[in-house]
Amino acid sequence: MYNLLPQIQKDTLLREYRSRLVIVALVLVSLALVIASVLLVPSILLSSQKEESATRRFEALRSRTGRGDEKELERVLRESKSVLALLRHEAPKTLFHELLMSMVAVKTSHVSLVNFSFTPSEAGTFQADVSGIAKDRAGLVAFVKALEQTGFFETVTAPISDFAKDTNIEFSVHITGAL
Amino acid sequence: MLLITMVVITLLFSACYLFLFLKVKAQNEQVSSLVNDIETESVAESTQRSTKVLVAETSKYREKLKEYLVGKDDAVSFLEFLEREGSDVGVTVKIESVVPSALTTEDVEELRLSIKASGPWAEVVRYVGLLELLPFQSRLEQLIVSISEKQGDGPWSVQAVLVVLKEK
DSSP, X not given: OGGGSOHHHHHXXXXXXXXXXXXXXXXXXXXXXXXXXXXXHHHHHHHHHHHHHHHHHHHHHXXXXXXXXXXXXXXXXXXXXXXXXXXXXXXXXXXXXHHHXXXXXXXXXXXXXXXXXXXXXXXXXXXXXXXXXXXXXXXXHHHHHHHHHTSSOSEEEOOGGGGSSSEEEEEEEEEEEEO | OHHHHHHHHHHHHHHHHHHHHHHHHHHHHXXXXXXXHHHHXXXXXXXXXXXXXXXXXXXXXXXXXXXXXXXXTOHXXXXXXXXXXXXXXXXXXXXXXXXXEEOSSSSEEEEEEEEEEEEOHHHHHHHHXXXXXXXXXXXXXXXXXXXXXXXXXXXXXXXXXXXEEEEO
C-alpha cells in the first residue's frame, strides 16, 4: 500500500509518523518528570523537618553557651596560671641572713668586716663581696679558708693585691654560690 | 501544534523537577551546615561546662594563691608592715622608693622597693631574715650590709632592693 502512494504523500506520512514518535517520547519524558517530581516531595518534607529540628537544637545550644561568662571564666583561669608561673615553687636553699651569720661566725679577732654585698642572679646563683680589714696576712688567709670550709660557697676568691700590705690589710673577698 | 504543546509541557515539567531538585539540595546543604555548627557548639558547651567545674574546684586554691600577692589596695599597708616589722625587731626602716613595673600578666605587677634600715648587727641580720621570709612572693634583688656612716641609728645599715608581686 505504502509503495503505491506518490512520493509527496510518502514524505508527508513519514513526517507525521516522526512527529507522533516525538510526541510519544515527550509524553513519556513528561510522565517520568512528573513521577520524579512527586517522588521528590517526601524528600523535601523530610529535609524541611530536619532543617527545622537542627535549627531549634542549634539555637538552644547557642543560648546555653553564649551567656558571655565564658571569657570571664577563661580570664580567671589564665590569670591563675600566670600567677602560678610567677610564683617560686621551691624554697631557697640558702638565705642571705644565714650567709651573713656564717661569715661572721668564722671570723676571728684578726679580721673586722665592714661591708657585705649580695647580688642574686636569675640562674639561681649569687655573687657576694665581703670587705673588711685584717690585722695581718695570716688572719686574712685563715678567714678565706674558713669561708671555703663553711660549705655555703662555691668559690671564695681573695685577690692577690689584698696581700700586698703586711698589716692592717683592707681586703675584699669575692664569693659565689648557689641559692 | 500538538508537538509544540508537548514540548512546552515537557519544558515546564523539567523546570518544575529542576526547581524541586535544587530545593532538596539546598535544604540538605543547610542541614549539613547546621549539623556541623551543632557539633562545634556542643564542643564549646562541653568545654564551657568543664571550665566552670574547674573554676569551682580551684576556687579555694586561687584564693590561697592571691594571699601570696600584695592586695590591690594594700600597697600602703604592706609598706607599713615592713616598717612595723623593722621597729618590732629593733631597726629603723626607711622605704626610699617604690617603683611599680609591669609584667606579662594583666592582673599582676611587680613592686620594686628600695629599703634602708639601720640598727645593731643582730637586729639588722634578723630584719634581713624577715625580708627574705615574707609571707608574700618576694625576692631580694640586692642586699648591702655595711657599717653605718651615721652612728645615730645604729652601727650597721642595710640597703636592700626588695621585689614583691602585687595585684593590679
